[in-house]
Amino acid sequence: MHKVLVVDDDKVLQQSVRDALEYHHFSVEVADDGKEALTKVYGSKFDLVVMDVNMPNMSGMEALVEMKKHDPSLIVLIMTAYSNVTDAVKSVKEGAYNYLEKPITSENLVALIKRALKARSLVETTAFSAPKISIDGETTEGKFVGESNEMKKVFNIISKLAKVATPVLIRGESGTGKELVARAIHYNGPRKDEKLVTINCGSIPETLIESELFGHEKGAFTGADSRKIGKFQYANGGTLFLDEIGDISAAMQVKLLRVLQEQTFTPIGSNREVKVDVRVIAASHKPFEKMISEGTFREDLFYRLNVLPVFLPALRERTSDIPHLVEYYIKYFNSVHGLNIKGFNQESLDVLKGYNWPGNIRELRNVVEHCFIMESSDEITPSSLPHQLFESRKNANADERSDVIDIEGIRNSVIDDLKKDDLDQYTFKFATKGEGDSVKLDFQNSKESFEKEFITKALKLHKGKINQTALHANIPKKTLLRKIDKYGLNPKEYY
Numbered sequence: 439m440h441k442v443l444v445v446d447d448d449k450v451l452q453q454s455v456r457d458a459l460e461y462h463h464f465s466v467e468v469a470d471d472g473k474e475a476l477t478k479v480y481g482s483k484f485d486l487v488v489m490d491v492n493m494p495n496m497s498g499m500e501a502l503v504e505m506k507k508h509d510p511s512l513i514v515l516i517m518t519a520y521s522n523v524t525d526a527v528k529s530v531k532e533g534a535y536n537y538l539e540k541p542i543t544s545e546n547l548v549a550l551i552k553r554a555l556k557a558r559s560l561v562e563t564t565a566f567s568a569p570k571i572s573i574d575g576e577t578t579e580g581k582f583v584g585e586s587n588e589m590k591k592v593f594n595i596i597s598k599l600a601k602v603a604t605p606v607l608i609r610g611e612s613g614t615g616k617e618l619v620a621r622a623i624h625y626n627g628p629r630k631d632e633k634l635v636t637i638n639c640g641s642i643p644e645t646l647i648e649s650e651l652f653g654h655e656k657g658a659f660t661g662a663d664s665r666k667i668g669k670f671q672y673a674n675g676g677t678l679f680l681d682e683i684g685d686i687s688a689a690m691q692v693k694l695l696r697v698l699q700e701q702t703f704t705p706i707g708s709n710r711e712v713k714v715d716v717r718v719i720a721a722s723h724k725p726f727e728k729m730i731s732e733g734t735f736r737e738d739l740f741y742r743l744n745v746l747p748v749f750l751p752a753l754r755e756r757t758s759d760i761p762h763l764v765e766y767y768i769k770y771f772n773s774v775h776g777l778n779i780k781g782f783n784q785e786s787l788d789v790l791k792g793y794n795w796p797g798n799i800r801e802l803r804n805v806v807e808h809c810f811i812m813e814s815s816d817e818i819t820p821s822s823l824p825h826q827l828f829e830s831r832k833n834a835n836a837d838e839r840s841d842v843i844d845i846e847g848i849r850n851s852v853i854d855d856l857k858k859d860d861l862d863q864y865t866f867k868f869a870t871k872g873e874g875d876s877v878k879l880d881f882q883n884s885k886e887s888f889e890k891e892f893i894t895k896a897l898k899l900h901k902g903k904i905n906q907t908a909l910h911a912n913i914p915k916k917t918l919l920r921k922i923d924k925y926g927l928n929p930k931e932y933y
């Protein structure tokens with residue numbers, strides 16, 4: 439039975455939504471405002487939240503943001519009066535699944551809830567839930583896609599790693615499924631009913647990361663106005679996934695090493711040690727061996743983490759998986775967009791197989807979605823494939839590849855975005871192909887000034903939000919962060 443939380447300060451509406459849902463066999467709990475709703479969401483697992491916007495104590499918008507932080511898989515539907523539709527649209531940008539305009543009919547509500555749950559059961563596979571991998575290394579339920587020998591080896595390792603509590607280091611290029619592996623290890627092991635807590639070490643500023651990991655006492659530093667529990671403590675009994683571990687500072691490396699060795703740490707400003715039982719899974723695409731020889735990553739920490747390494751092959755190294763992944767995403771996007779696309783024709787599949795996939799599975803997913811939008815027949819043909827697939831980059835060497843910026847792709851996507859927005863607000867000047875000829879004289883300089891201008895404009899367009907900029911301008915997040923740093927840009931200026 440699916441568990442739904444209904445949040446509204448209007449008791450009459452709250453009760454009528456509850457009645458409608460219970461009639462359709464949902465298990466329902468209620469809350470009178472955002473704050474109470476948040477407490478309930480922290481306390482137990484809901485499948486879905488139906489929530490009003492304007493409420494005392496904490497608005498629906500604020501509660502939504504916190505809920506999605508706590509549980510990204512939680513589906514939130516916003517109920518709103520017609521006059522507040524702008525808020526509702528904003529809520530969708532903040533991660534709400536959709537919004538319903540009041541007055542709400544139980545028919546609409548139930549239909550929307552069923553659609554949301556169905557879409558999630560398909561999405562589960564990728565980002566949110568537990569990919570099930572049976573002990574013999576075969577996939578079950580088609581959830582973690584991979585039929586190639588390379589992936590079978592990975593599944594085999596995962597099933598072994600799941601049973602023990604040793605740290606794991608997952609390595610692989612961007613988009614190869616490192617996070618999925620972390621989830622598979624956690625959800626197939628004895629800790630599966632405990633928490634899997636994720637922290638992205640690359641996206642948290644140096645000054646905050648210690649407090650995020652280990653927590654702090656009230657007054658430990660300026661701005662610490664209450665006590666905070668760190669992720670290590672929060673994950674106690676479960677698993678902590680340290681994503682982008684290659685990005686942490688030397689000082690944090692020392693602290694991490696200590697927790698890994700002793701399973702104890704001291705929150706900032708505290709004089710008491712905390713003991714925890716946490717399984718650590720780390721991931722990164724960084725060249726650790728090189729970093730160790732350059733002195734930017736501690737060898738002792740590397741060996742601690744690397745007891746059980748998992749290497750994820752790049753997609754170009756296992757092209758036999760491409761048809762399976764494509765089939766999987768076709769099914770998914772058919773359901774999301776309510777279409778009935780049969781698949782890619784042979785010619786377009788051949789293009790996919792010949793491409794070098796610098797963004798790996800994530801890029802493949804985006805390509806399939808792109809084709810869904812472009813294709814007007816029920817079979818995908820090469821004319822719907824994005825431009826970049828026809829530029830043969832299969833033989834580019836790996837180091838260069840990690841730096842590839844898909845300028846054409848970014849350019850097109852920003853222009854597309856601009857078309858949607860108010861064009862006059864942003865004036866863009868892109869070098870045309872003709873102008874490019876003279877630019878070639880100093881390629882490096884031109885590339886840099888273009889990149890800087892481009893990233894500045896993209897950041898402005900997306901109000902300084904890193905994730906959105908990365909997504910819509912088609913720049914890998916890490917590349918974006920690196921470039922922001924390189925060009926000394928300040929995303930906060932565009933908030």
Ligand SMILES: Nc1ncnc2c1ncn2[C@@H]1O[C@H](COP(=O)(O)OP(=O)(O)OP(=O)(O)O)[C@@H](O)[C@H]1O
Nearest residue numbers: 564565582583611612613614615616617618799800
């Ligand atoms: N074998 C797979 N089967 C199905 N989906 C996959 C597979 N591998 C990756 N994906 C999907 O591809 C996307 C990228 O995967 P994930 O986020 O795990 O990659 P990553 O290696 O952590 O990337 P990054 O280094 O950029 O963080 C996700 O949507 C994930 O669900």
Ligand SMILES: [Mg+2]
Nearest residue numbers: 613616617681
């Ligand atoms: Mg990742």
